[in-house]
Amino acid sequence: MLSSSYTLRIACAVLLLFTLLPACLQAQGPVFTHDDTLRGTVTRARAWWDLLYYHLDIKVDPAKKELSGKVTVQYKVLEPYTVLQIDLQQPLVITQVLMGKKKLSFTRDGKNAYMIRLPQAPAKDAIQSLDVYYQGSPVVAKNPPWQGGIQWARATDGSPFIATSCQGLGASVWWPCKDHMYDEPDSMLMSITVPEDLTDVSNGRLRSVVANKKAKTKTYNWFVGNPINNYGVNLNIARYAHFADTLHGEAGTLDLDFYVLPENLEKAKIQFKQAKLMLKAFEYWFGPYPFYRDGYKLVEAPYLGMEHQSSVTYGNGYGNGYRGRDLSGTGYGLKWDFIIIHESGHEWYANNITYQDIADMWIHESFTNYSEGLYTEYYFGKEAATDYVVGTRRSIQNNTPIIGVYNVNKSGSGDMYPKGGNMLHTIRHSIGDDVLFRDILRGMNKTFYHQTVRTEQIEGYISQRAGRDYSKVFDQYLRSVKIPQFEYYYAGSKLFYRWSNVVPGFDLPVRLSDGVGAIVLYPTAQWQSQEPIIDKPVDAKYLERMYYITVRETVQ
DSSP: OOHHHHHHHHOOHHHHHHHHHHHHHHHHOOOOOHHHHHHHHHOOHHEEEHHHEEEEEEEEEEHHHHHHHHEEEEESSSSSSEEEEEEEEEEEEEEEEEEEEEEEEEEEETTTTTEEOOOOOOTTTTTTEEEEEEEEEOOOOOOOTTBOOEEEOOEEEEEEEEEEEEEOGGGGGSBBBOOOTTTOSSEEEEEEEETTTTTEOOOEEEEEEETTTTTTTEEEEEESSSOOOOOGHHHHHHEEEEEEEEEEETTTTEEEEEEEEEEHHHHHHHHHHEEEHHHHHHHHHSOTTTTTOOEEEEEEEESEEETTTEEEOOOTSSSSSSSBBBTSSSSGGSBBBHHHHHHTTTTBBTTTTSSSSSSGHHHHHHHHHHHHHHHHHHHHHHHHHHHHHHHHGGGGGSSSSOOOOOTTTTOGGGOOOOOOOOHHHHHHHHTOOHHHHHHHHHHOOOTTTTTTEHHHHHHHHHHHHSSSSHHHEEEEEEEOOOEEEEEEETTEEEEEEEEEOOOOOOOOEEEOOOEEEEEEOOOOSSSSOOOOSSSSSOOOOHHHHHHOOOOOOOOO
């Protein structure tokens, strides 16, 4: 038996441990769970099958705020196995799974992963399909699109105004799917049944509308003829008004469709003219719009907006800027509608080129952030674009790295937007060849057309095309929070210079322009010297404008 004094000391120690534990855990970073691993990892129950096709066939009940129906999942067998993972987030539940007429058994692993057991291991290369039935009231979006789910809003006339948004959270918040970004279906059919006085707008082309007179509903059949990432799939339900246009683009005639609340129709006809301006600019920079087969749509939604593939949602109030504000503080951000430009830019970087793991979300957001500057450059000139890009630096935090944590569905810092865009601005001016830089952007969208990718693929492609290894530059901006500092001083006729506050091996060439030509310097972490060809060629303001760095003149 322990003495009372010893017991007291033990109790005090335990109390101290539990007092300090939360602070220790916070200092060590986030704690990940089994559910995080199931959500973010290519598990054995995912890896053995290749997703080919979905048919999502559901009824939306606005009065009860419920969904019910099924999804048909067609896949190809990569290796024989008997357990297949399908994800569906609570409070939705899977009610049954059929393979043909045969019921399959399933169990839930953790909160949101269902393990479906096949009667026997299928042969390699076999094509199979399952019907997964489900129902329930999905998670309601708390702050869409950042805290997503389904939004059961009301239009000004009191009619239902419903939308989904689920990046990060995952499509399994409202329908059963293989909820990992690495695997996309080659095509998808969406059959959405809604009350007969409402319209559903989803991805791709509208194949048909079927009136169910007895049930007083209509079923909208939308077909996506291209690969689509899971969070890009969406519902938009309202009493929509519709108008259309076409664009004669690089790959032919592109159909443009616009769906808005009736009271906003005239405003939309004016504001949405920017869609054609956007498409013209981005086809110049990035290559053909990636989804001619599915068309391009802007759809009014009850939240700010989202890059749903071929069904871009819009809620920016029919005004320029970001809710009327210029994120750069330069005035250029008020010359165009942020949501039309930014969210549509994701058709190239997010929907055409898609990250495999959300830790690499910068691939979506950094390039699309920089697309805002490229749009500005196309219409207002390079100096205006540089003003805009540099202006966005004021929101950079530099508190955590841009790259997130792999295999647990954890994205990195929000700096992936302005800092990531400025990283690309930095690399562009280091390359020093705008024609080549544009070719790199266009070539990237061609090389990785309709593919999911990893960070190292994008880094490697840029380095290979630029003819220079930029891996340490990516390390600096994506994996650290240090801002490179260019230090220099003069001794006699010599210019001495080096990098400080950099990762080991940081290797970024810089160009010192004299207004006519340029000196290219190749700084390292050690002091180097050069005989300048012009008097005091270091222009700190110029360097900090062209590169996301700081410049400091030292005294030796």
